[in-house]
Amino acid sequence: MQRPINRIDPLHPVQAYQTYSITQPRDALVKAACEQVGCAAWASGWESVIDESTPLGRDQAAYIRTQSGRTFREQKTAAGLTVFRFDSRQRCFAEHRTRPELYAVRDGDWRGNPSGRTRKHTRAIDWVEDFGEHQQRIADQQQKG
Structure with a gap:
């Protein structure tokens, strides 16, 4: 049995969020270097x-x-x-052989994806760069007030 997830109530509407995820499909193997x-x-x-x-x-x-x-x-x-x-x-x-990783960025949070938009990165480095730029935008907005 899976434990219930405890989440903090969001401060903003779902449209104000982006979700970054890395997943691995089950039962899938690909050749690897x-x-x-x-x-x-x-x-x-x-x-x-x-x-x-x-x-x-x-x-x-x-x-x-x-x-x-x-x-x-x-x-x-x-x-x-x-x-x-x-x-x-x-x-x-x-x-x-290894299990592939899928690097995704979607609009919204755990409540849903109102726009339906999802971007998939093919390389981990691109996903990390996207995530870092997003974090920097948030920090810049917080600094401005």
């Missing part, structure tokens, strides 16, 4: 140890060297394995 999901390999770099004495290992090493597009250093171990050391800040080989 390493940086977006906080991938440790992306942040610190990583090593791939490949056994080139097997067909799979030869194929993996050939892909890394000729098609991966990644920056790496290569060395051999005493056991004859190939170690590829990849620099940080480049996409790893994993396919990451």
Whole structure:
């Protein structure tokens, strides 16, 4: 059972407010970049140890060297394995998924949206900038009296 929400009675009509929200749709996954999901390999770099004495290992090493597009250093171990050391800040080989975030600004507050107007930002940075500018407008109006 969900607790009841306690709200302060608004001082102004619903038209005087804007609501900023960030939501995530349920059961939705999208491909995501390493940086977006906080991938440790992306942040610190990583090593791939490949056994080139097997067909799979030869194929993996050939892909890394000729098609991966990644920056790496290569060395051999005493056991004859190939170690590829990849620099940080480049996409790893994993396919990451995350839940998308929806950044919205709508007229009104919890009582409703009288104009029906909703703006959706595609990037978090734009939503944050919009929110900051809105807060500054409020502060400027309060200062004027």
